[in-house]
Amino acid sequence: MIHIINGTVQIELPRGRLTGRPGDTLLVPSDTLHRDNFDTVSGLKVFMVFFTWAAEPDYFTLVKPTALPIASTRVAGDMARLFDRLRAGLDFGTDADRLLVRSQVHSILLMILREALRNTPQHGAQVKNAYGERHRRLLMLRARQYLDEHFAEPISLDQLARMLNVSPFYLSHVFSRESDFSLFTYLTNLRMRRARALLQAGTDNVTEAAHAVGYDDGGYFSKVFRKYFGVPPRDMRN
Structure with a gap:
């Protein structure tokens, strides 16, 4: 820039x-x-x-x-x-x-x-359709950007929708449509990849890694981690 x-x-x-x-x-x-x-x-x-x-x-x-x-x-x-x-x-x-x-x-x-x-030089119905598509794309990008930066914090659909000035239903619908997966699937992907990196680095134990990526409940974190990677989080530690 x-x-x-x-x-x-x-x-x-x-x-x-x-x-x-x-x-x-x-x-x-x-x-x-x-x-x-x-x-x-x-x-x-x-x-x-x-x-x-x-x-x-x-x-x-x-x-x-x-x-x-x-x-x-x-x-x-x-x-x-x-x-x-x-x-x-x-x-x-x-x-x-x-x-x-x-x-x-x-x-x-x-x-x-x-x-x-x-x-953008569009006319009539094309303007409306193009604007709608770009508005949805921008909304999805803004949501992804927020999740990329705040995945370690408690995040709810209602909170994110309020911040983006849209309804929770609309945000969820647009994100799924534009990304081919749900908003919380994307959030889980971010958290799991980060947790795996922390565990493989050996600097955090399972509880610490869970807290570092936004999970207060270590047991629930372990359940999600095992479902995502097929192994318990303790097996990722070097």
Whole structure:
């Protein structure tokens, strides 16, 4: 993610070219070869954010980097203010600061996604269908992102639905439809893989591993683990 502060840059990608001016925000997918062209006399000042994101492949099916920067002056101004807060937050190193930085990065990505969906050239019923499909896809991505970051915490369908401002039934239906498996199957997959890694590392016993992935009841954790892997958790310890 590149936010232009001063100067102008042209970024050449394998499938197009981006032009950024002061106040613009550009996206370059990870591991993408590109060349930055700018005037070395007048110079270029940018704020760059490097990050990994499990949802990146899905995100870039909806957002094309060559469609940036955002044309809306109002939205670009909102994003510039978010970048100002993001830059200020990097001066501190607490867990709360890091959480806030992640939240601001997500907000910027979602603002870009929203504008990309608004500017898709569709008409009539196609607009409604396309928006509905993308809305469902975005909802599923947001739910997955939350589960990826909070799987070790107590999570209920009602709580997650309230946070995403939808009904529990709708969230459950959309997640299953878009993922081909249920929301809590996905959560269980996350927890079991993490628990196995902890046990194989030998740093946690079974009770500690259970608590580390969100299970207060060690017996229930062992039951779920055995059903998932076919062996009791104690057999995973080195």
